[in-house]
Amino acid sequence: MKSDSSQSANSADKFPILTGAEIVVQSLIAEGVDTMFGYPGGVILPFFDRLYDAPIKFIIPRHEQGGAHMADGYARASGKVGVIVTTSGPGACNIVTGLGTAMMDSIPIVAITGQVRTELIGNDAFQEADTTGITRPVTKYNCIVKDVKDLARTIKEAFHIASTGRPGPVVVDLPVDIQVAKTNYDPSVEMKLPGYRLKMKGHSRQISMAAAAINKSEKPVLYVGGGIIIANAGEELRALAKKAHIPVTMTLLGLGSYDQNEPESLDMLGMHGTAYANYAVHECDLLIAVGARFDDRVTGKLKTFAANAKVIHIDIDPASIAKNVRADIPVVGDAKYILAELIKEVEYRERKDWFAKIAQWKRKYPLAYDKKSTNIKPQYVIEQVCELTGGDAIITTGVGQNQMWTAQFYRFRRPRQFLSSGGLGTMGYGLPAAIGAQIAKPDATVVDIDGDHSFNMTMTELRTAVQYELPIKVCIINNGYMGMVRQWQQLFYNKRYSKSYLANPEYAVVAEALGAVGITVEKKADVPKAIKKMLGEKRPCVVDFKVEREENVWPMVAAGKSLNEMDGLDLLESMA
Ligand SMILES: Cc1ncc(C[n+]2csc(CCOP(=O)(O)OP(=O)(O)O)c2C)c(N)n1
Ligand SMILES: [Mg+2]
Numbered sequence: 001m002k003s004d005s006s007q008s009a010n011s012a013d014k015f016p017i018l019t020g021a022e023i024v025v026q027s028l029i030a031e032g033v034d035t036m037f038g039y040p041g042g043v044i045l046p047f048f049d050r051l052y053d054a055p056i057k058f059i060i061p062r063h064e065q066g067g068a069h070m071a072d073g074y075a076r077a078s079g080k081v082g083v084i085v086t087t088s089g090p091g092a093c094n095i096v097t098g099l100g101t102a103m104m105d106s107i108p109i110v111a112i113t114g115q116v117r118t119e120l121i122g123n124d125a126f127q128e129a130d131t132t133g134i135t136r137p138v139t140k141y142n143c144i145v146k147d148v149k150d151l152a153r154t155i156k157e158a159f160h161i162a163s164t165g166r167p168g169p170v171v172v173d174l175p176v177d178i179q180v181a182k183t184n185y186d187p188s189v190e191m192k193l194p195g196y197r198l199k200m201k202g203h204s205r206q207i208s209m210a211a212a213a214i215n216k217s218e219k220p221v222l223y224v225g226g227g228i229i230i231a232n233a234g235e236e237l238r239a240l241a242k243k244a245h246i247p248v249t250m251t252l253l254g255l256g257s258y259d260q261n262e263p264e265s266l267d268m269l270g271m272h273g274t275a276y277a278n279y280a281v282h283e284c285d286l287l288i289a290v291g292a293r294f295d296d297r298v299t300g301k302l303k304t305f306a307a308n309a310k311v312i313h314i315d316i317d318p319a320s321i322a323k324n325v326r327a328d329i330p331v332v333g334d335a336k337y338i339l340a341e342l343i344k345e346v347e348y349r350e351r352k353d354w355f356a357k358i359a360q361w362k363r364k365y366p367l368a369y370d371k372k373s374t375n376i377k378p379q380y381v382i383e384q385v386c387e388l389t390g391g392d393a394i395i396t397t398g399v400g401q402n403q404m405w406t407a408q409f410y411r412f413r414r415p416r417q418f419l420s421s422g423g424l425g426t427m428g429y430g431l432p433a434a435i436g437a438q439i440a441k442p443d444a445t446v447v448d449i450d451g452d453h454s455f456n457m458t459m460t461e462l463r464t465a466v467q468y469e470l471p472i473k474v475c476i477i478n479n480g481y482m483g484m485v486r487q488w489q490q491l492f493y494n495k496r497y498s499k500s501y502l503a504n505p506e507y508a509v510v511a512e513a514l515g516a517v518g519i520t521v522e523k524k525a526d527v528p529k530a531i532k533k534m535l536g537e538k539r540p541c542v543v544d545f546k547v548e549r550e551e552n553v554w555p556m557v558a559a560g561k562s563l564n565e566m567d568g569l570d571l572l573e574s575m576a
Contacts (some may be wrong), residue, residue, distance in 0.1 A: 006178045012428025013182035020148045021046040022186045027155035031495040037067040041087020044114030046179035062460040068098020076419045087114045089127030099169045100138040104423025110158045115175040133172045140168030148181035153189045182521040195515040198288040202333030210312045211345030217286035219354045220246045226253030227291015229415040244346040253422040256412040269559045270298040272404040274363035278563040282479045290314045291335045294324040304562040368575035375548040382409040393445040398454025399425045400484035402477040404553045406449045415448040428457030438470040452478040460538035466515035474542040480547045511542035519543045531557035
């Protein structure tokens with residue numbers, strides 16, 4: 001017997017005998033789960049039967065992928081673990097994209113997938129899929145439960161692994177016979193994870209070395225990622241930047257970790273980052289990376305990335321350190337703790353020349369677009385959404401130009417405000433993620449700023465928002481193109497717009513048919529009015545903005561170029 005061998009028959013007696021399905025329900029309640037997402041099917045029915053009267057809110061998406069993104073949006077907005085349940089085979093396969101999205105962005109999700117009877121596994125049984133095999137590369141951890149006695153412990157471990165260290169998705173594959181088998185349920189069962197060790201505190205000598213380097217630096221930059229948000233270290237980041245007087249640039253996933261209205265903010269860096277962030281990183285003498293992983297969309301050409309800088313790399317995941325860029329001072333541990341320690345040892349420096357130089361870049365190359373145009377500029381729509389929501393909404397996005405413009409033109413103030421698929425770049429993420437976020441934060445204004453083609457991928461979930469009376473808003477930046485693909489084809493494929501166009505439906509009509517409010521905006525003058533109407537709606541509301549079709553995102557560091565080799569700067573300068 002693998003588990004519970006330490007318990008005598010007598011001590012086991014004091015625990016109630018439950019079915020596997022009941023044990024899962026009890027374990028979820030014990031983990032504090034009050035909301036879950038999922039879709040039923042044959043081999044998960046014993047579990048669904050126990051959910052019939054369980055005190056857990058249950059949201060049924062229209063497609064399991066949508067459910068996985070909802071769990072992800074719920075997790076990002078709340079900081080809690082998102083839970084998704086599916087049946088075997090097609091149900092489990094449908095969440096692979098959602099798991100990959102969460103994996104790349106370090107989002108805690110527990111997926112419970114039904115599986116065929118243990119005796120049938122490997123037989124090509126009806127709706128059998130090798131779920132653990134298929135999901136291994138897109139999960140932090142996965143397993144199949146083959147003995148009901150292991151079940152309570154496995155669920156506990158799943159939540160622990162998903163939510164600690166560098167978080168990520170975990171799949172627990174649950175054969176139908178295990179769901180009906182019975183055993184004693186011990187809620188205090190201990191986890192058995194001897195190989196899973198967390199390093200939270202960081203080495204104190206490394207921290208002191210980092211502080212000394214900061215105190216000595218003339219031209220430091222804080223380069224921060226999603227790790228700050230995951231670690232709930234926003235306040236510590238602010239305190240460090242203020243106390244030591246250091247400019248801060250954020251990755252796409254880091255947006256919200258530092259208030260962009262503060263003078264230290266350099267906004268986003270990287271391929272479509274600001275010129276002032278990219279120049280600052282290129283010229284800095286000390287790069288302090290926190291909870292960021294030097295993704296290629298951030299670094300551009302590795303050889304020349306922050307080439308003259310000493311690099312401090314603070315991350316909870318030792319595998320991320322020095323993976324892409326050398327780390328002169330690595331510090332492994334939790335960002336919240338390490339920043340709190342760093343703050344104690346850093347000193348204020350004026351760094352007059354450095355801040356003056358940055359101010360000059362900010363003046364010369366602000367994010368800009370043609371404000372005089374009579375067409376609806378996508379950037380204008382996003383600026384207006386920002387203004388009319390007071391910069392306070394929770395924003396989700398699709399992938400492509402819409403996502404980059406949102407990152408550029410919405411000014412984020414706090415963690416967990418911007419939810420976007422960064423690592424995997426999953427089109428179709430925006431709408432279901434908004435649904436998950438609205439469920440996590442019922443009182444918040446949640447706006448999905450989406451691309452037309454991204455929206456096309458999961459728009460069926462609009463009906464889910466209608467059914468659960470979630471007042472989410474969707475702003476479709478409708479350029480009629482897979483805009484980012486078209487931009488690359490324009491710039492790098494001689495304007496051969498090969499297969500980057502699809503005929504779209506009238507989204508307002510689709511929205512109305514699904515029970516939501518639909519608005520179409522074709523004139524620039526109608527943009528603010530439409531946004532105000534949208535914000536006042538109690539039902540889900542879709543606004544279809546027919547924007548300038550061939551607008552591009554600038555600046556741009558073409559793939560493989562250095563951060564200081566940005567295209568589009570002359571344009572920004574002329575519109576500044
Ligand atoms: C699921 C998926 N398939 C393909 C891509 C590749 N891709 C990246 S951006 C993009 C176009 C997105 O079009 P749209 O949603 O209309 O956004 P826009 O760039 O026009 O704002 C495509 C096809 C992707 N990121 N995700
Ligand atoms: Mg588009």
